[in-house]
Amino acid sequence: MKDILTIIFRLTVACLLAGLVMGAAFIVTDKAKKHNLHVNEQKVMFSLLGYSAKKPAPETVALHEVYRYIVSQGDVLNVGYLLPLQDGSFSFVTVDLSGAFVAQNPVNIPAEKVAEEGERSQAILASIGAGKTIRYADQTIVVTNGGKRTAYLLPGKFPGFKTFIGTILAVDQDFSILGLEIMEHEEDPGLGGEIVQEYFKNQFKGKPLETIKKLEVMKTPLPEEYLRVLEADKRERLDAEEVARIQEQYRDSDIYALTGATISSSAVTNGVKAMVKKFAYRLEILDRVLAEQHIAVPF
Amino acid sequence: MATDKTSFQLVVNGILNENPIFRLVLSMCPAVGISTTVMNGFMLGIAVLFVQVFSSCTIALFKNVIHPRIRIPTYTLTIATWVTVIDMVLAAYLPEAYAKMGIFVKLIVAFAIITMRLEMFACKESVNASFWDGIGMGLGFMFGMMALGFVRELLGLGTILGYDVLGFKPLLFFVLPFAGFFCVGLMMAFFNYIEIVYKRAKRA
Numbered sequence: 001m002k003d004i005l006t007i008i009f010r011l012t013v014a015c016l017l018a019g020l021v022m023g024a025a026f027i028v029t030d031k032a033k034k035h036n037l038h039v040n041e042q043k044v045m046f047s048l049l050g051y052s053a054k055k056p057a058p059e060t061v062a063l064h065e066v067y068r069y070i071v072s073q074g075d076v077l078n079v080g081y082l083l084p085l086q087d088g089s090f091s092f093v094t095v096d097l098s099g100a101f102v103a104q105n106p107v108n109i110p111a112e113k114v115a116e117e118g119e120r121s122q123a124i125l126a127s128i129g130a131g132k133t134i135r136y137a138d139q140t141i142v143v144t145n146g147g148k149r150t151a152y153l154l155p156g157k158f159p160g161f162k163t164f165i166g167t168i169l170a171v172d173q174d175f176s177i178l179g180l181e182i183m184e185h186e187e188d189p190g191l192g193g194e195i196v197q198e199y200f201k202n203q204f205k206g207k208p209l210e211t212i213k214k215l216e217v218m219k220t221p222l223p224e225e226y227l228r229v230l231e232a233d234k235r236e237r238l239d240a241e242e243v244a245r246i247q248e249q250y251r252d253s254d255i256y257a258l259t260g261a262t263i264s265s266s267a268v269t270n271g272v273k274a275m276v277k278k279f280a281y282r283l284e285i286l287d288r289v290l291a292e293q294h295i296a297v298p299f
Numbered sequence: 300m301a302t303d304k305t306s307f308q309l310v311v312n313g314i315l316n317e318n319p320i321f322r323l324v325l326s327m328c329p330a331v332g333i334s335t336t337v338m339n340g341f342m343l344g345i346a347v348l349f350v351q352v353f354s355s356c357t358i359a360l361f362k363n364v365i366h367p368r369i370r371i372p373t374y375t376l377t378i379a380t381w382v383t384v385i386d387m388v389l390a391a392y393l394p395e396a397y398a399k400m401g402i403f404v405k406l407i408v409a410f411a412i413i414t415m416r417l418e419m420f421a422c423k424e425s426v427n428a429s430f431w432d433g434i435g436m437g438l439g440f441m442f443g444m445m446a447l448g449f450v451r452e453l454l455g456l457g458t459i460l461g462y463d464v465l466g467f468k469p470l471l472f473f474v475l476p477f478a479g480f481f482c483v484g485l486m487m488a489f490f491n492y493i494e495i496v497y498k499r500a501k502r503a
Contacts, residue, residue, distance in 0.1 A: 003368065010366045014373050018380040025384040029391035036394040186402060190335035190474055193402075260475060 041168070041183070045153050048170035048179040049143060060146040063153070064299045067120065068137040068282075071128070078102055080134065081286060082114075082124060086296040090114065092124050093295065099285040101293055103128070140279065142299040149173055149299055154279055158271030160185055161192045161264045169272060175209040175280045180272060192264030199230040200265070203255050204272055206247055212276045217257040217266045226250050306431040313435020319412045320443030320483065321490045326412040330447060331479030333403070337460050340448030343403045344441025346385075348434070350407050353381045355421040355433035362422045374417045379408050412440060447482055 051057040067082040071094055080094045090109055094102040109123035117136065124134055141153035154169045165185045170178035180201045187193045194200060199222065207215070222230075229246045232238055257265040290297060304312065317323055320330050334340045354377050358365070365373050386404045389397040407413070416436050421429040452458055455473030457465035472478050 006366060007369050011369050011372060014369070014376055018376045021380050022383050022387075025387050029387040032391035033387065036391065040394065189333060189339050189402065259471060 041155075044168055044181045044183065045141065045170075048153065048168060048181055049151055050178075058145070061150075062144050062298070064142045064144065064297070065114065066140045066142060066286075067114075068140070069124065070135045070137050071132055072135070073132045079137075079282075080124070080128075082107060082120065083290075083295070083297050084111075084114075086298050090123075091295065092127055093286075093289065093293075094128070095285060095289055099288070101289045104293060104295065105129075140283075144299050147298070151178055152279070152283075154275055155183075156271070156275045158267065158274065160187055160195075160267045161261070162186050162188070165195070165268060165271065167268075167271070167275075169275055171276060171279070175212070175276055177204045177207050177212065177272070177276070180204045180268075182268075187261070187264045192258070192261040194258045194261060195264055195268050199227055200258055200268075202230040203250075206251055208251070209276065209280060211252045212273055215269055215273050216254045217262065217269050218254045219257050219262060222256040226256075304428075306427070309428060309431040310435040310438065313432060313437070313439040314442055315439075317436075318439045318443055318490075319436055320440065320447070321487050323412070323415070324487075325415055326410045326440070327483065329406060329410065330444065330483055332476055333406070334444050334447035334451060334479060334482075335455065335474045336452040336458075337445055337448040339403075340444030340446075341441065342400050343406070344437065344444050346400060346403045346407055347410065347413070347440045348437025349385055350378060350381050350404075350410075351413050351416060351437045351440075352430060352433035353385075354378050354413055354417060355429040356426055357381070358417045358421040359424060359426040359429035365422070370418070370422065371414070374414050375408075377417070378410075378413050382408050412436065446486060447479070450486065451478065451482055 045063070046052070046057055049057070049061075051061075064084050066084075069080040069082070069092075071078040071080045076096075078094045078096050080092055082090060082092050085091050088111065090107040090111075092105045092107050094104070096102050105127040107123050107127045109120065113119045113123075121134060121136065125132070128134075139155055141155075142149060143151040143153060151170055151172050154171065155167070156169065157164045157166045159165070163186045165187070166183040168181045168183055170180075172178055182196045182201065185193070185195065187195060225246055228238065229243050232243065255265065255269045289295075313319075319325050320327075329343060333343050354374070357377050358374065382404060386401065389400065389404065416432065420432050424432070449459065451473045452460075453465070454470050455468070455475075455478070456471075457463060457468045473482070
C-alpha cells in the first residue's frame, strides 16, 4: 500500500515537472511559431500568384479574406459568410442551403482582430442574436488587382493516407488552377511524402474546371518530356514554345500517380477536385446573393 | 558501478561495438521504415542524437531521485518532454530546418534505443559519461541509418542524396518498407563478417 502511494506521488511529480517544462517551452516559442507560420503562408500565397522577392506584387494587389461558417439554429442549417465591406467594416451574410438569402448582420470587429479565430467567432455570435451556434468551416481569399478580381486562394484540408493534408490552392476567375502548395502533411517520407515535389504539384497547374470535375489518377509512368516541363524551375532553361506545346498537350490528362504512393496521390487529387468543385458552386451562390441584396464588397 | 572508459571510447563504442542498429538490433521500426534515402537517415539520425543526449543527461542528473518501480514511465516522460521541447524550438526559431525535420522529430518518442540506453547506461553513470554515451549512440544510429539509406536509395531509386547516379531505377522494391528487413539482415551479416575477418587478422 505504501509503495503504491509513493509510486502515485512520484509519478504525479514527474508528470507535473514534465508539464511545466513543456508549458514553459510552449509559452516561450508559441509567438515566434505563429509568426513563422503566418509569414510562410503569406509567402506561399504570393508565390502561387506568381510574385516573388524578385518580382514583388504591385501596390494595387489586395487580398480580401472571406470566412465561411455553418450556422445552426435547432434543426435548421445555414451557411454564413463573414465579408469585408467597402467602407472597411464587416458583415455576416447568411444563406440557406438552397442558396436563398436569409439575413445580413453587421459585425463589430476591428480589422486587425479578424484573423483571430476566437475573437472573430465571438463577434459574429454577438451580431446574429441568441439561440444560434456557429462552426468555422473554411476561408477563402479573394485577390484583386486595382479593384478587379484576378484570383482566389483556397486554403483547405483533406484526408491523406495517414492524417490530414493541408494545402493552399490558387485558382483564377474561371476556376482554372494557378498552383497548388502543400502546407502540412504527415505522409511517409520517400513515398507519400513525395506529394510536395514539383513534378507532382505542378501537374495540377493550368487544368480548367471541366477537366478538374472528372480528374482521376492513372498509374502509368510520367513521360520524360512532361517531367522536364514540370521540373522546369530546377532544370535547364527550356524553349518557351516547347513548354507551351507540352503543357497544352497534357492539359486535360489525368494526374500521374506517385510511384508507391497511389493512395496519397489520389487523396490529393480528390481533395483538389472537391475543393474546386465546391468553391465554384458556393461562389456562384454568394455572388448572386451579393448582387441581389446590393451588398458592396471590395471585390 | 561507474564506467572506466574514456569519452572517446564511449563514442566509438556507440558507433562500432554497440551500434544500435547492427549490434543491439534496437529501433528496428524506424530503421526499416524511414531509411529509404540517405537524407532521411541523416535527418532522423540528427534528431535521435539530440534527444538521446538530452534525455541521457537528464536521467543521469536525476538518477538518485527516480523511484526504481517507475523508472520506465519516467524515461518515457523524459523523452516525450525533450521531443516536444525540441519540436517547438525548431518550429519557432529554425522554420527552414523544421520543414525538413519536423516529421522525424515527432517519431522519436517511441524509439526503443533511447529508452534502452537510459535503462542500461544513463541511470547508473555520471552525467559526463552519459553525455558521451548519448553522442556515441546518436552517431551510431545516424551511421546505421545512413548506411542503410545509401544501399536502399541506390538500389531502389538509383540516386544518392537526390542526385541521379545510375540514371535508372534498378529495384523499386528496396524503398518499400518490407525490403528494409532484407537490407538490415544483409548488412548485419556484412558487418559481422568484417568483424570476424578483423579478429582473425588480429590473432594471426
